[in-house]
Amino acid sequence: MGLRYTPPTVGALRHRKTLNIPYNKKAILIKNTLDYFIKAPDLKAVSGTFPFSFFSFSEEGIDTSQFQFTSNLMLGKQAEACFEYVLKHAKRYKLLTANIQIQGETQTLGELDYLIYDTETQKTLHIELACKFYLFDDSLGAVPEAKWIGPNRKDTLQEKLDKVKEKQFPLLYKPETADFLKDLHLDIATIEQQICIKSFLFLPKDFDKEKLPRQYQECVVGTYISFSKFDTEKSNDAQFAIPDKKQWLLPPESLTEWFSFSETKEKIASLVTNKKSPLVYKKQKGILEKFFVVWW
Known part of the structure; x- marks a missing residue:
């Protein structure tokens, strides 16, 4: 199967605001920021309800010299910038395309985060990325996923996983996605879906x-x-x-x-x-x- 590499185009990354610090300190900070993101915990919240496969970076040295931390972007876009940079500079992975908007007749149906090729397993992967800060509230819901909620109580882990299961993963199999995959010479039957959840979890003080x-x-x-x-x-x-x-x-x-x-x-x-x-x-x-x- 032939694979064609298409550099990602992320509109939000066109205008970057870099950190205003001395160059030598900035170089160290850039490396530390990438390391901080890569080494952030990956939540593998697998269950009978959410039988997902999970993506984690393999350990390998990444050249950080061209990375710019996009401090003017929202948290989710910053995570995307870090994730894409690592994918584009990793030896193991080939980034095929990113942030693909799938269009219906009258509206956008949704977006596929990443399509990559894993040279080690020789598999094409569809990856959905999330970067979440959640707090544990034991009074919420009966299942573990429902007990993790955002700091301002606006979203839960369960809601995020439901969205991946019911909307983001099924988008790959929409008829409207087929033409896009055909242009990339990809066979949908060979694509494996994975989720990467960079997670920062916080517990009530003194909770075991x-x-x-x-x-x-x-x-x-x-x-x-x-x-x-x-x-x-x-x-x-x-x-x-x-x-x-x-x-x-x-x-x-x-x-x-x-x-x-x-x-x-x-x-x-x-x-x-x-x-x-x-x-x-x-x-x-x-x-x-x-x-x-x-x-x-």
């Missing part, structure tokens, strides 16, 4: 993560507390950072603005009043903690 299934334990990176409990974090020798959502994929060491407890509490108070749950980094005596302060 051993109670969770192992695939969730491996993705836990921090905790969360209510604003009313934030005073328990008070310390004269601690510093705090409150990264904007567009900075959530940056390594913590890249952040330049750190505040005292009182300054941080004032900033968080303003955010939770507007029903926004900030991500907070706390560093003290060489130890870094990550946690959300939730408004709910």
Whole structure:
């Protein structure tokens, strides 16, 4: 089967805003940012309801010299930029095309995230990418997937997996997709579908993560507390950072603005009043903690 490489065209990546830091430090940060994303936990939330195959990067050195961190883009687009760069520079994979919009007669039916060729397995893969920050709420639903919800309680892991199962994966088999695949000389019967979920999971403080299934334990990176409990974090020798959502994929060491407890509490108070749950980094005596302060 012949495979034709088509460079991806992602409109959102045309205008990039790079980080305003000295060149030598920027080169280190770029590498660290890519490493931070690649090494971020991959959630393999397989179950009877969601019997997916999951994609993870194999370990190999990636040339970071041409990468630009797109700090002006939304979090999801930043993840796409990192993911595409690695695919395009990996030895194992060939990126065939990305962000393919499938058009119906009157409207766009949806988008296929990535089609790649795995030179090791000699398989063509359709990959759907997600980059999610979820908090565990045991009161939600009866199944594990329903208990993980966004910091501002707007979406759940179950809703995301339902979307992949009911909309994103079936899009590959729509008649409207067939012509596109034909242009790439791809046989739909040979394409394997996988999902990559870069996941950052947070538990209530003092919750025992051993109670969770192992695939969730491996993705836990921090905790969360209510604003009313934030005073328990008070310390004269601690510093705090409150990264904007567009900075959530940056390594913590890249952040330049750190505040005292009182300054941080004032900033968080303003955010939770507007029903926004900030991500907070706390560093003290060489130890870094990550946690959300939730408004709910």
